[in-house]
Amino acid sequence: MGVVVGKRIPRYDGLQHVTGRTQFVDDVSYPNMLWVKAYRSPVVKGEILNVDVSQAEKTPGVAAVLTAKDVPANQYGFSNDQPVLAEKGVRFKGEAIVAVAAVDEDTAQEAVEKIRVDFKEETPVFDPIEAMKPDTPRVRPEGNLWMFGEVPYRRIRLGDVEKGFKEADVIVEEVYRTQNQDHAQLEGQVSVARLEANGVITINSVSQCPFLHQLQLAGILKVPLNRLKFIGGTVGGGFGSKNDMHADHITSLLALKTGKPVKWRWTREEEFLASTVQGAWIMEYKDGVKKDGRIVARKIRAIRDAGAYGSLNPYVVDKHCFLVCGPYAIPNVWIDGYCVFTNKQVSSSMRGFGITPASFSNEVQMDKIAEAVGKDPWEIRFINAVRDGDITATRKTLESVALIETMKEAAKAAGIQLPDHLMAMSSEKKEV
Amino acid sequence: MKKRGKGIASIFYPTGMSGGGDPSNALIKMKLDGTIDLMVGSIDIGQGCKTVLAQLAAEELGLAMEQVTVINDNTDSCPMDTGTFASRVTHSMGNAVVMAARELRQEILELAAADLKTSPVNLTIENGEVKIKQSPDKKISLADLAGKATFGMGKILAGRGGYVKAPTAKDEETGACNPFATAAYATTIAEVEVDTETGQVEVLQLISVYDVGKAINPMLCEGQIDGGSVMGLGMALMENLNPYYPGIDFQPTSFADYMIPVSKDTGKIIAKIIERPSTTSLYGTKGIGEMTANSEAPAIVNAVYNAIGVRITDLPITPEKIIRGLEEK
Numbered sequence: 001m002g003v004v005v006g007k008r009i010p011r012y013d014g015l016q017h018v019t020g021r022t023q024f025v026d027d028v029s030y031p032n033m034l035w036v037k038a039y040r041s042p043v044v045k046g047e048i049l050n051v052d053v054s055q056a057e058k059t060p061g062v063a064a065v066l067t068a069k070d071v072p073a074n075q076y077g078f079s080n081d082q083p084v085l086a087e088k089g090v091r092f093k094g095e096a097i098v099a100v101a102a103v104d105e106d107t108a109q110e111a112v113e114k115i116r117v118d119f120k121e122e123t124p125v126f127d128p129i130e131a132m133k134p135d136t137p138r139v140r141p142e143g144n145l146w147m148f149g150e151v152p153y154r155r156i157r158l159g160d161v162e163k164g165f166k167e168a169d170v171i172v173e174e175v176y177r178t179q180n181q182d183h184a185q186l187e188g189q190v191s192v193a194r195l196e197a198n199g200v201i202t203i204n205s206v207s208q209c210p211f212l213h214q215l216q217l218a219g220i221l222k223v224p225l226n227r228l229k230f231i232g233g234t235v236g237g238g239f240g241s242k243n244d245m246h247a248d249h250i251t252s253l254l255a256l257k258t259g260k261p262v263k264w265r266w267t268r269e270e271e272f273l274a275s276t277v278q279g280a281w282i283m284e285y286k287d288g289v290k291k292d293g294r295i296v297a298r299k300i301r302a303i304r305d306a307g308a309y310g311s312l313n314p315y316v317v318d319k320h321c322f323l324v325c326g327p328y329a330i331p332n333v334w335i336d337g338y339c340v341f342t343n344k345q346v347s348s349s350m351r352g353f354g355i356t357p358a359s360f361s362n363e364v365q366m367d368k369i370a371e372a373v374g375k376d377p378w379e380i381r382f383i384n385a386v387r388d389g390d391i392t393a394t395r396k397t398l399e400s401v402a403l404i405e406t407m408k409e410a411a412k413a414a415g416i417q418l419p420d421h422l423m424a425m426s427s428e429k430k431e432v
Numbered sequence: 433m434k435k436r437g438k439g440i441a442s443i444f445y446p447t448g449m450s451g452g453g454d455p456s457n458a459l460i461k462m463k464l465d466g467t468i469d470l471m472v473g474s475i476d477i478g479q480g481c482k483t484v485l486a487q488l489a490a491e492e493l494g495l496a497m498e499q500v501t502v503i504n505d506n507t508d509s510c511p512m513d514t515g516t517f518a519s520r521v522t523h524s525m526g527n528a529v530v531m532a533a534r535e536l537r538q539e540i541l542e543l544a545a546a547d548l549k550t551s552p553v554n555l556t557i558e559n560g561e562v563k564i565k566q567s568p569d570k571k572i573s574l575a576d577l578a579g580k581a582t583f584g585m586g587k588i589l590a591g592r593g594g595y596v597k598a599p600t601a602k603d604e605e606t607g608a609c610n611p612f613a614t615a616a617y618a619t620t621i622a623e624v625e626v627d628t629e630t631g632q633v634e635v636l637q638l639i640s641v642y643d644v645g646k647a648i649n650p651m652l653c654e655g656q657i658d659g660g661s662v663m664g665l666g667m668a669l670m671e672n673l674n675p676y677y678p679g680i681d682f683q684p685t686s687f688a689d690y691m692i693p694v695s696k697d698t699g700k701i702i703a704k705i706i707e708r709p710s711t712t713s714l715y716g717t718k719g720i721g722e723m724t725a726n727s728e729a730p731a732i733v734n735a736v737y738n739a740i741g742v743r744i745t746d747l748p749i750t751p752e753k754i755i756r757g758l759e760e761k
Contacts, residue, residue, distance in 0.1 A: 005491040005715065008651040012482040012502060044680070093680065127678040149604040156607035177746035180673035182684075184666075184692045208475050209515025210507050233505035235516075238477035239663075243517050269685040277673055305678070319450040322611050327444035335607070344680060349517060351663065351722045355445055359723075360667075360747065363441035363730030367737065377734065381442050395608045400718075402617040402643035402708035403442055409641040409706055410440070410619040427708070
């Protein structure tokens with residue numbers, strides 16, 4: 001232990017938080033500040049035939065109405081496939097089409113309700129398994145599957161999985177599913193943008209990654225980085241909900257258009273219906289196991305419900321595939337991970353990315369394997385645990401492995417007496 | 433009837449963005465009185481990174497926590513960080529801060545060595561003073577040194593640090609790659625009580641042991657485990673944005689219909705940390721920010737199976753699934 005490091009030091013900003021002195025983005029207010037409300041698509045999927053904002057513009061107190069044609073480069077996001085405001089069509093219910101800035105939230109909402117959009121509705125696709133079939137209507141023009149290089153799935157191949165299944169005494173198969181989840185963070189999406197006299201836009205942001213969002217916004221506005229100053233650093237809960245830009249682009253565009261400070265504070269309903277979420281997963285396992293409990297082969301088809309746009313979904317699928325075998329040394333591995341588009345709100349980052357569902361499926365499967373070969377759940381994990389110098393399914397060599405140590409400590413904390421041969425094991429060396 | 437069961441789950445999680453190429457940069461400058469400004473672009477989303485990064489800088493420079501000012505509030509003053517996600521800040525930005533502090537430390541030692549007429553290797557910094565190791569009464573305070581540097585020499589005392597896990601090459605055929613710097617490990621034991629009449633599952637206890645590599649602040653590590661335990665329990669038993677998945681009907685729109693755990697739902701949470709230092713971090717650190725929410729759901733599902741012999745394979749566990757499972761047995 002050091003002088004300071006290793007010590008239970010109270011939070012740097014703890015007193016500031018608990019005495020209510022911390023300034024969060026929603027606490028920021030400027031004179032003459034305008035408020036934003038968005039017109040969101042009432043239909044799930046369709047072509048936009050006409051957008052009529054004439055009555056909204058005439059509403060007393062409205063300063064500006066923003067549509068796709070006001071956006072210099074109306075394409076952004078981590079997969080660079082999302083419009084700031086939908087122009088040709090919508091892919092999910094709640095997708096933003098128009099933004100209104102007015103003297104207060106009520107006036108902005110009143111104007112939004114006067115907007116008329118004509119749609120040619122199309123059949124939506126909700127089920128990722130359906131979406132994978134070739135004749136299913138397309139969620140996006142490029143097709144319903146993300147391309148990983150030449151193929152529509154991320155491949156992980158190690159050893160010879162069919163040979164492994166032949167060597168196995170028992171085959172254990174199961175399909176696991178995890179749900180769509182909201183981050184449910186305390187502080188919702190909120191943004192304040194102000195145009196300075198020198199042309200710089202100052203943005204009070206809830207971003208978890210302002211330097212990445214600065215780059216994205218510079219692309220949308222077609223301005224250099226020094227025209228955009230993000231202010232933030234203290235965020236009221238993230239869990240990945242603020243890795244995608246939800247409001248800063250709209251407030252910045254409206255600040256440029258009106259010359260006035262602009263604030264947008266999402267409602268909790270918008271948060272649930274239109275923000276990014278943890279996408280659902282379907283994971284189909286087939287494991288080959290020896291009688292002694294060793295897993296010798298694993299084949300997985302994993303399917304990510306990506307929702308309507310790319311965002312971080314391809315990254316999430318990669319991360320899932322890299323580690324879906326869990327902390328176990330399996331010599332023969334075959335994984336196909338799919339990123340499938342559906343007409344739902346956009347899936348993207350959430351605490352744990354693609355590994356949260358993998359940890360679930362993997363650990364329930366371990367208990368199923370234990371039962372299949374008549375072993376104790378502890379024993380099956382100790383037998384297969386990775387150790388120092390072992391490789392993952394992507395041939396990454398592991399250092400400072402501690403799985404066995406956490407198991408021993410957990411058992412101790414729970415008052416569980418593990419057998420001596422398990423307690424004698426360590427991550428540092430293997431038994432002869 | 434109420435039946436009890438125990439279940440376990442053992443997991444690992446990578447530190448930093450999968451694929452690498454996610455830099456963290458840090459700057460430290462010394463004020464006139466020997467206190468420092470630490471400039472980092474990392475966002476504190478409640479996890480406490482300001483505290484941990486300040487601790488690292490203070491440790492390296494022989495300062496007290498009160499002598500470190502953390503500036504992370506804007507993209508003009510702070511050097512680049514990729515962001516607060518992927519459990520990366522303590523490891524990646526931690527490395528950058530230590531490097532920046534060591535660069536500044538070297539500058540301080542060289543300046544002090546000239547003043548004390550010795551070599552930098554003979555010096556140490558303790559409690560805001562640079563001392564000769566063998567004769568600690570020969571010393572100069574950081575305040576005096578900063579004053580001399582600024583007013584006497586027109587010099588800025590500063591340090592820069594930068595860390596990146598090199599981007600990995602990837603073989604498209606096999607997926608072979610080196611995607612992350614290091615990984616952390618954990619085991620959770622869940623104890624549940626299942627009401628076989630109502631299908632209700634109550635979590636009585638979650639015991640978790642997390643390997644953090646090196647705990648810069650054990651209290652904050654335990655805080656992560658406490659928070660993650662609650663979030664993982666929500667995933668296991670409550671949260672579902674599409675109750676009629678894959679359809680979107682009856683999607684919740686408020687916390688009245690999207691239930692997340694409150695204190696009465698959590699049962700007893702026991703959080704323990706162990707340390708197996710990573711060779712990829714200057715202090716041995718790893719990141720557990722995200723994974724602390726990953727070990728609970730499978731442990732709870734396994735505990736339910738242990739209690740009533742029903743294996744839930746799709747989350748969340750609902751009373752309906754429990755009752756149906758019991759009926760099918």
